[in-house]
Amino acid sequence: xxxxxxxxxxxxxxxxxxxxxxxxxxxxxxxxxxxxxxxxxxxxxxxxxxxxxxxxxxxxxxxxxxxxxxxxxxxxxxxxxxxxxxxxxxxxxxxxxxxxxxxxxxxxxxxxxxxxxxxxxxxxxxxxxxxxxxxxxxxxxxxxxxxxxxxxxxxxxxxxxxxxxxxxxxxxxxxxxxxxxxxxxxxxxxxxxxxxxxxxxxxxxxxxxxxxxxxxxxxxxxxxxxxxxxxxxxxxxxxxxxxxxxxxxxxxxxxxxxxxxxx
Numbered sequence: 730x731x732x733x734x735x736x737x738x739x740x741x742x743x744x745x746x747x748x749x750x751x752x753x754x755x756x757x758x759x760x761x762x763x764x765x766x767x768x769x770x771x772x773x774x775x776x777x778x779x780x781x782x783x784x785x786x787x788x789x790x791x792x793x794x795x796x797x798x799x800x801x802x803x804x805x806x807x808x809x810x811x812x813x814x815x816x817x818x819x820x821x822x823x824x825x826x827x828x829x830x831x832x833x834x835x836x837x838x839x840x841x842x843x844x845x846x847x848x849x850x851x852x853x854x855x856x857x858x859x860x861x862x863x864x865x866x867x868x869x870x871x872x873x874x875x876x877x878x879x880x881x882x883x884x885x886x887x888x889x890x891x892x893x894x895x896x897x898x899x900x901x902x903x904x905x906x907x908x909x910x911x912x913x914x915x916x917x918x919x920x921x922x923x924x925x926x927x928x929x930x931x932x933x934x935x936x937x938x939x940x941x942x943x944x945x946x947x948x949x950x951x952x953x954x955x956x957x958x959x960x961x962x963x964x965x966x967x968x969x970x971x972x973x974x975x976x977x978x979x980x981x982x983x984x985x986x987x988x989x990x991x992x
Contacts, residue, residue: 730869730903732862734792739864741786743976748875753964754974757955760942761971767830771942773989774971776834777982782975783835784983791854793837798851801828801844811921813929834986859903869904891917 738744743751761775801824809815816824825844832840841847877888893901893909894917901908940956947954952968972982 730865730900731792731795731858732860732864733789733858734796735862735864735868737786737788737792738868741976744868744871748871750964752875753958754976757942757965757969758971758974760940762831763827764940764942767827767834768989771971773987774982775974776831777984777987778972778974780835780983780986781981782979785979790838793835794832794840795851795854795858797828797832797835797837797840798847798854800831801825802848802851811918811925813925834989855899859899861903861905865903866905869906894918 758775758779762772762779765771767776805816805821805824822844825847829840841850873889873892876892877885880888890909890913893906894914898908941958943953943956946952947968950968952970954968955963955965
């Protein structure tokens with residue numbers, strides 16, 4: 730929804746050429762440093778790979794900073810609105826602290842010192858930068874097309890309308906779409922709230938955490954095989970190496986990140 734960000738994403742052609750690979754690469758890189766200790770060998774390697782990829786593009790610090798803020802505030806907002814309980818303040822602070830550490834490892838400057846300051850900064854950034862552009866529309870279309878591709882073709886148009894019910898009005902306008910009907914929005918929100926009710930009163934607690942990155946490499950081929958989303962045609966069904974995730978034309982990792990130590 731920010732032209733300077735979407736125009737760069739469009740220029741890479743990754744969303745256009747292979748959105749499934751772009752999605753899986755991003756997901757797995759994040760899972761590698763989020764599900765394993767950030768300064769573990771795997772955390773170091775995934776951060777080094779991420780920084781190597783980003784080093785090939787000219788990205789403004791404020792755009793980095795705003796993207797980082799979305800990883801903090803979007804999950805918090807969604808959980809508070811639609812999950813079976815709201816987050817406690819200490820949980821929100823933990824999310825903030827974790828992503829601030831990630832931002833520091835990405836060499837992002839001027840990260841606000843508190844979650845409230847960061848939220849204020851993010852809202853001010855949106856006032857100045859959230860506006861319509863063709864690149865916004867293009868990236869939104871590529872992303873939505875990918876997400877609804879799992880649906881039968883006759884449901885894909887409806888699926889696209891459903892995605893709009895979960896977006897704020899300013900984001901919808903910035904991607905050139907019309908607001909969803911109040912009836913559809915109300916229906917989807919009530920379905921999510923019903924889901925939360927069922928989970929709260931009828932589901933047992935998980936006995937272990939849900940993770941996508943495996944604890945160890947496969948003994949068969951020495952690769953990391955994702956713990957779920959391993960469909961027959963999945964890109965990484967047979968496994969992946971952390972240092973090769975991302976665009977195939979960008980080779981290797983960032984040595985400075987790889988050699989950094991936990992302080």
